[in-house]
Amino acid sequence: MRVFAAIRPSPQALEHLDSALEEVRGSAGLSLRWGDPEQWHLTLAFHPDLPEGAIPETFENLAHAAAHHAPMTLQLSGAGMFGARTLWIGVGGDTPQLTALMGEELLGGEDRERRRAHLTVARVSARAPRAPRRRRGERRPPDPSQLLLSSAVHALSVYRGPSWSAEELELLSSHLGQGRSGGPRHEVLGTVPLGGS
Incomplete structure (x- = not known):
């Protein structure tokens, strides 16, 4: 089972971001597949293949880690990409506290390569233009997705x-x-309070 530990931004933060993306959506056309704003979350940790039987223990571990970290003030801020496939929005605010939280083993065996708090907003779609083939002796043409x-x-x-x-x-x-639009559907398995309250 693909599992995430995440923070859900406020409805106002998500609405603001959705509006801010309008111009970028228009420029990208069908080349990007945009995520559903109702599914948006700030990913802190990801485990690509957690056995279903491990969910209760994982939930307990997440609750234990969350209890040792106070609530924090955050804001969606800046942007980046993973490879030439995924567009994400970053986070600002109480980032030292967020970094400390992310330093915990939140899910056990999670993918640490992408240990950056982020909100994925779009992925390159199958309709995106492909780079033309390189002819012998020519420089590699730029990748349109990149x-x-x-x-x-x-x-x-x-x-x-x-x-x-x-x-x-x-x-x-x-x-x-x-x-x-064929993207992922996220199901909330449970929530735990920060600060243990």
């Missing part, structure tokens, strides 16, 4: 959303291909 994502990251680099108080963590499972 250029598209670089342009989106540049446009969103100055983005700063409204602050909100993060007071709980969510444990979510991800079901690929079951969401809007």
Whole structure:
């Protein structure tokens, strides 16, 4: 089972981001597949293959870690990309506290390569243009997907959303291909309070 530990931004923060993405969506056309704002979350840790039987213990571990970290004030801020496939929005605010929380073993065996708090907003779609074939002796042509994502990251680099108080963590499972436009559908398995209150 694909499992995430996440913080859900406030409805106002998500609405603000959704509005801020309008121009980038228009520029990208069908080359990017946009996530469903109702499914957006700030990913803290990801476990790509957690056995279903391990969910109760994982939930207990997440609750234990959350109890030792106070609520924090966060804001969606800036942007980046993973490879030439995924566009994400970063986070600002109480980042030292967030970094300390992410230093915990939140899920056990999670993918630590992408240990950066992020909110995935889009992925390169199957309709995106492909790089033309390189002819012998020629330089590799630019990858249109890389250029598209670089342009989106540049446009969103100055983005700063409204602050909100993060007071709980969510444990979510991800079901690929079951969401809007063939994207993932996220199911909340449970929530735990920060600070143990």
